[in-house]
Amino acid sequence: MAAEFLHNDEHIKQDAESILKLGKNLLLKGPTGSGKTRLAEDLASELDQEIFSINCSVDVDIEALLGFKTIEYVEGRQEIVFIDGPVIRAMNAGAILYIDEINMAKPEVLPILNAALDYRRTLTNPLTGETLTAHENFRAIAAINVGYVGTMPMNEALLNRFNVVEIGYVSKESLKAVLMAQSIQKDERIIDTLTEFHQDLVTMTEQGQISREPSSVRSLLDMADLSTMMPLSRACYRSIIDKLDSEQEKKAILNAAELHFGM
Structure with missing residues (x-):
């Protein structure tokens, strides 16, 4: 389907x-x-x-x-x-x-x-x-x-x-529904962690600290899928952080990731 x-x-x-x-x-x-x-x-x-x-x-x-x-x-x-x-x-x-x-x-x-x-x-x-x-x-x-x-x-x-x-950013509740429906990751605790992490990314995007690409739902879906095969910390690098050139953006995302699941 x-x-x-x-x-x-x-x-x-x-x-x-x-x-x-x-x-x-x-x-x-x-x-x-x-x-x-x-x-x-x-x-x-x-x-x-x-x-x-x-x-x-x-x-x-x-x-x-x-x-x-x-x-x-x-x-x-x-x-x-x-x-x-x-x-x-x-x-x-x-x-x-x-x-x-x-x-x-x-x-x-x-x-x-x-x-x-x-x-x-x-x-x-x-x-x-x-x-x-x-x-x-x-x-x-x-x-x-x-x-x-x-x-x-x-x-x-x-x-x-x-x-x-x-089309603006989805709410936390809708994002959770998207991840549960479209990701192969079905652990609800991990999905909840990812949605909370995404809220921080959206806030940083709206404040101009990071570009929009790291806060895209597409990147989060990739991260959710990868988290079935590796720790969230590495999944975050592979799906989001390693795509970036800006050290300032990387640092901001690392700080948010540290708060949610450690790096």
Whole structure:
């Protein structure tokens, strides 16, 4: 059974689904590891729609979005054919297009995204010259991470095409439910320790002592899983501390870890 998006604010999922049902574009905004991708997958499942994904944090160009030309052999002859990319496939299939870290999109692909997300849902493929109008069930979900080094502001014209749902940090009770449901660690005492530790990480993030990545739910899930095979102290190093370059951040997290489970 696939993991489910869990959050103490039940309106997050309700409002996100309502936005999509109305045929509007949805932007999920929140810290890394807050469950944006999980929510997008849940919404696709709820709406019984296929989902095609793009991650703009990598070097995404027009071909990565729309597709590319290649040579195929048809009845013994060479023919140039066009292989559709995720944007065209989603538009044609009436599927959901999930655009992760859309604020990192390169300027050269913005006209493509703007056209696909416009209410007319029509774009001209510059690689083939063909004009495409999306299936009526086509929907778009995008996501941006907020509050960490390297975050770029979102293009204003693109932002205006979305309705926004912000996903904040989950409550301690909801976090415990997430860990119990999605981690292989089932010892409730350890889960309680991890949730308390996470509360300290969130506080330090909000105070600007550490970046958002160490306080992500994703990192905590990794730590919970690793704790089934090693002490919490080592699991903390492997899943959180050793990822960091800042000695100041490492020291702050070590101090919090020392209070909860010793290092």
